[in-house]
Amino acid sequence: MRIMCCLKPVPKPGSVKVDPETHTLKREESELVLNPYDRYALEAAVELAEKTNGKVVAVSMAPPNAKDILLEAFAFGADELVLLSDRAFAGADTLATSYTLACAAKKLGPFDLIVCGKVSVDGETAQVGPELAAWLGLPSVTWVKDIKPLNDSLELIRTREFGEEKIKAKPPLVITIEHEANVPRPPSIKRLLKQDEVEVKILSAGDIGAKEEYLGLNGSPTQVIDTFAPEYHGKREIISGPPEEVSERLLSILKERGLI
Ligand SMILES: Cc1cc2nc3c(=O)[nH]c(=O)nc-3n(C[C@H](O)[C@H](O)[C@H](O)COP(=O)(O)OP(=O)(O)OC[C@H]3O[C@@H](n4cnc5c(N)ncnc54)[C@H](O)[C@@H]3O)c2cc1C
Numbered sequence: 280m281r282i283m284c285c286l287k288p289v290p291k292p293g294s295v296k297v298d299p300e301t302h303t304l305k306r307e308e309s310e311l312v313l314n315p316y317d318r319y320a321l322e323a324a325v326e327l328a329e330k331t332n333g334k335v336v337a338v339s340m341a342p343p344n345a346k347d348i349l350l351e352a353f354a355f356g357a358d359e360l361v362l363l364s365d366r367a368f369a370g371a372d373t374l375a376t377s378y379t380l381a382c383a384a385k386k387l388g389p390f391d392l393i394v395c396g397k398v399s400v401d402g403e404t405a406q407v408g409p410e411l412a413a414w415l416g417l418p419s420v421t422w423v424k425d426i427k428p429l430n431d432s433l434e435l436i437r438t439r440e441f442g443e444e445k446i447k448a449k450p451p452l453v454i455t456i457e458h459e460a461n462v463p464r465p466p467s468i469k470r471l472l473k474q475d476e477v478e479v480k481i482l483s484a485g486d487i488g489a490k491e492e493y494l495g496l497n498g499s500p501t502q503v504i505d506t507f508a509p510e511y512h513g514k515r516e517i518i519s520g521p522p523e524e525v526s527e528r529l530l531s532i533l534k535e536r537g538l539i
Pocket residue numbers: 285286287288302303304306314316317320338339340341369370371372373374376377380394395396397398399400401402403404405406407408501502503
């Protein structure tokens with residue numbers, strides 16, 4: 280199977296900076312780490328490639344400083360590394376991000392499977408996987424916790440709030456991976472030693488044949504108009520008096536607030 284695995288570099292907690300004019304994240308100034316959920320996506324992709332004698336192409340859309348994240352992905356088992364990096368991608372919302380990844384999938388494909396993490400820990404929308412499927416006209420299965428290759432199709436177990444679903448799906452398709460799906464392997468020493476020889480292919484908007492009007496801030500129907508820390512209006516009431524009165528008052532407060 281030829282598998283594309285989408286890996287999102289996210290700002291390391293505590294290193295996030297916001298542009299006060301545009302209210303967008305200054306990703307190129309933040310220290311980046313791999314989105315934790317994407318470790319499970321990568322492991323699922325690598326395990327499946329191993330079972331099917333396939334290849335994993337790891338793809339990130341991010342500023343140039345994300346190259347190290349892709350080298351990390353090589354140590355975890357990815358075969359090819361691609362960084363989509365261009366000023367034109369800046370300020371992308373989920374629609375523009377998924378469009379860019381879809382253009383890359385068309386350029387680098389065909390792929391039997393596209394694997395994404397369940398959600399990112401910074402944007403947290405979980406929209407990119409299904410949107411990517413929509414741009415490519417492919418089916419998508421989200422929240423996958425188990426994958427078995429079955430002749431020409433895949434048997435997928437999908438988690439739900441109240442149980443699990445077993446789905447049989449024929450590639451090509453897009454899936455998003457749950458953190459229960461596997462236990463990610465440690466980096467391979469052999470691969471760590473080869474990191475200097477590995478190429479991270481850097482592709483621009485032109486290289487992937489993307490249309491300018493769908494990219495970055497221009498191609499984003501949702502834009503951040505302001506960012507602010509939430510104000511906390513905590514109320515405090517000290518209840519004092521004999522135990523019966525205190526417990527009665529406490530009971531009425533809990534009832535008023537619908538807590539009991
Ligand atoms: C209204 C709005 C405005 C935004 N404006 C900006 C902005 O101005 N500037 C800015 O920098 N960001 C902006 N963002 C954040 C930006 O949309 C997200 O970084 C990006 O679209 C991914 O969405 P997400 O983080 O919710 O990913 P999710 O959908 O939660 O991620 C799911 C999976 O998709 C894949 N994935 C997601 N993003 C990437 C990626 N870049 N490369 C490879 N794989 C990926 C990963 O496998 C990930 O696990 C904005 C978001 C919103 C909702």
